[in-house]
Amino acid sequence: MAFYFVQFLTGLASAASLFLVASGLSIIFGVTRIVNFAHGAFYMLGAYVAFTLTERFSGALGFWAGIVLASLVVAVVGVLVEMVLLRRIYHAPELFQLLATFGLTLMVQDLVVMIWGPNDLLGRRAPGFKGAVEFFGQNIPTYDLFLIALSPIVLGLLWLLFQRTRWGVLVRAATQDRDMVAALGVNQKWLFTSVFALGVFLAALGGALQIPRDAVHHALDLRIIVDVFVVVVIGGLGSIIGAFVAAVLVSELNAFGILIFPKISIILVFLVMAVVLIVRPWGLFGKQEAAARRTPGLTVNPWRPLTSGERLAAWAGLAVAAMLPLVGGNYALTVGSEIAIFVIFAASLHFLMSVGGLASFGHAAYFGLGAYGIAFLAKMAGLPMIVCLLLGPLLGCLGAAIFGFFAVQLSGVYFAMLTLAFAQIVWSVAFQWVAVTGGDNGILGLWPEKWAAGPASFYWLSIGVAALAVAALRIIVFSPFGYALRATRDSLLRSEAIGIDAKRIQWTAFVIAGSVAGIAGALFAYLKGSVFPDSLGISLSVDALVMVLLGGVETVSGAVIGAIVYKMLSIWLVSQTDLSKLVLGGVIVLIVVAFPKGIVGMFETLRNRRRPELPKPALLKSRIEGAE
């Protein structure tokens, strides 16, 4: 019995650190609607700065002062980031801020290694909390007791802050309806900055408080960021109490789960999130989001099919690309194939995001399923390559059909996080089911057959499929189905009022996007000759998001350019320097500031501005009025 009680306390201590970081993220998201990918980076910076300060100051006072000071220092960094970077892009399309914070995260990962060195650092133990107390033969670390006491205190302070101060009232109002708060004359700039500072302070505090029991190292951020997002979503976005309850729930389930299933930790949080979101679509304590007041039709450049001139240009571009084998060597051709494959992948996500308004954080699942489909067909059934290429993506299609059914019941960030949960579940199956998938050692020996084995033939195959996929997706965009899908994106209520079965349309779009991603994954398996669980992983999903956002989410085919630019840049940088993350992150941040609508989006805006007298077809004019 004593053991279970102590295990319960241990779970509470784990929950405490999770809660501190999650509460900060929840506050930031609630008010600013920024999906702050850099929250883990601030957590890590908190740990590093606290390490330096607590090593410098001696004594008990020095330690605790170091922890608080470190959190304040990082909060100041956060304020600078908000003022210099994020303020410029609040009016960019939704999720674009994710791109900026992603760039920052990449930079911080390399910067901490440059500043603090590559070795794991061991911080001091907390003065006064070094040992353990005995409880019926079980040892409870006193530091755990400190953390267990701290988190309700922080929760209480936050509650007082939000309920009893004017600032708190404004924050709650902004969480509910920030347009209305702005309309009432509240200075949003400073509200956002102060909220961001508080959130970053909490993240850094969470990191700083880990140094007595963890090692400080450069992968801390990735370790926590996804879990924290999950906790925030389980609790309900913007709900501090929700974050607290979710942190306790997840930590306790883990503490007791490992007693029965020692391998459960790898997937537990995602399982919990999937179940919670299916049962309660807005998390445990969340409320349905207020309908967006902005009419998307006004912010988007009106879409139209390519003019005959542009169509000619696209053909010319394809022809030029097809001539690469005349000048490029094997390496250039393989890189070209890889880029073409990522064009397909990014275009499939772009279709879901920009046409359907459904941002998936787990799109790699369908890419990876396509790749594993190939691996099963080729290695186990021994089918020829052409058959594999036709049938392999069906696994992606099937996965998208099953998961998509549940995912499209939700919207916004909840939709995104449910797709992430599904992707992680698929990933962990591939990772754990060693007998079938080979686990993390993957499936090897998937090389293309002779007719496609040469780099030039495989390159032509890849760009051919890419061209077909992009063209097919464009045709769908301008088909009646595409218009229906855009209607569900622009206004769910109005579209349903005119008889569109929104969920069915969105589900179909999800399946289309998943199948196209599966095609990309299938080609990828043959390009690399092997499949690993990586191809289902979060980092690939994030890559796809970055490509779409980079290209411009409000465009018809911006992802094509986004994929080419991002993939070329990242392959080239990884080849040239060990600091590829620093440079790539820096470039992304610069692009975000320079092109707040994405690369293609910016060019389209410029072109429209330069030629205001461009005669528009009558049909198009009427459509804009319709949107108004």
Added chain:
Amino acid sequence: MRRRYLLGAGLAVMVAGMAHSAFAQSGEIKIGEINSYSLLPAFTEPYRKGWQLALEEVNAAGGINGKKLVVVSKDDSGKPADATTAANELVSSEKVVMLTGTFLSNIGLAVSDFANQKKVFFLAAEPLTDAITWSKGNRYTFRLRPSNYMQAAMLAEAAAKLPAKRWATVAPNYEYGQSAVAVFKKLMSEKRPDIQWVDEQWPPFGKLDAGPVVQAIAAANPEAILNVTFGADLVKFVREGNTRGLFKNRSVVSFLTGEPEYLDPLKEETPEGWIVTGYPWYDIKTPEHDKFIKAYQAKFNDYPRLGSIVGYQTIKAAAAILAKANSDDPEKLIAAAEGLSMPSPFGEITFRKIDHQSTLGAYVGKTAVKDGKGIMVNSVYRKGSDYLPSDAEVSKMRPKD
């Protein structure tokens, strides 16, 4: 220094050329090297220093049969897919005569499969997985470091002498951890049929939630613990275990913990008396090692880690193979490497013909704390050749070429 060939105009420079022309036409020989420099700098920085030292020594001694040896090094960012891209660049654009390096097992396997497909010689440096030489072995791939099996056998030999009968295991939940535990259990149960396995914990790699895991192990009340966690997970496990008294009156056997990469961060929290594999550089008194450590400290003003030894010996081995083959033909390189013996800082090693595994060994000893730092004491070098299964078993596991 690391040579970089700036691709001025990007893709345009990469023109097609004759394969394997470097050896014949120019006065230098290029080999390609791939590792997870950006993902695992703690391990790969000393590794890089090691191979830089070896490269300098090889060229100071006249290179490879009079030709200068050049290493072109690439980062794989910790992803198998990126490693294949890098391997392709090295082979197709840089025209290297062989590939070396890699740290993570899945990356090692991806590159080994690439080498098999493209018929390129590959000398794997770090990956520990048994699959790379056995179940997924191929004729183009050789491996330097003592494998998972060999380290497990060395530890099992010491562990079987312990009186403990009730054992618990804790290992990161991925292939390395799984196979380390499986091999250790199998070898222990052969030696000691009386042993009971009372608990196993599988925290996700890099995300060990130390409190609940330590508590769960303690609840099973084992007499001894096998630990396979390393890096930041190990730090957390040790700190929590120390606070909760998990290691009191219990024997612990631990993979890799004696390597300076993993032992040094533990500082004064290093638990005493763990039986570990590792690299006690301060304690090795052989002429070969003395020579290595003097040269290393003179060049870098730093002490070596195990990665330094691996990096150093990888390039030394590559040079020895190239010198013996005196050709860039992969078939001749394989013929030269099979059965080739050469000196190393740990004594003479041989690349076995039967499975292409080198006989490099490891030190087994106990942990202790001295001046607030973790060290290994009573270390003994275990030769790799003594801890491999019989030839019959190996040929059964390895696919026919």
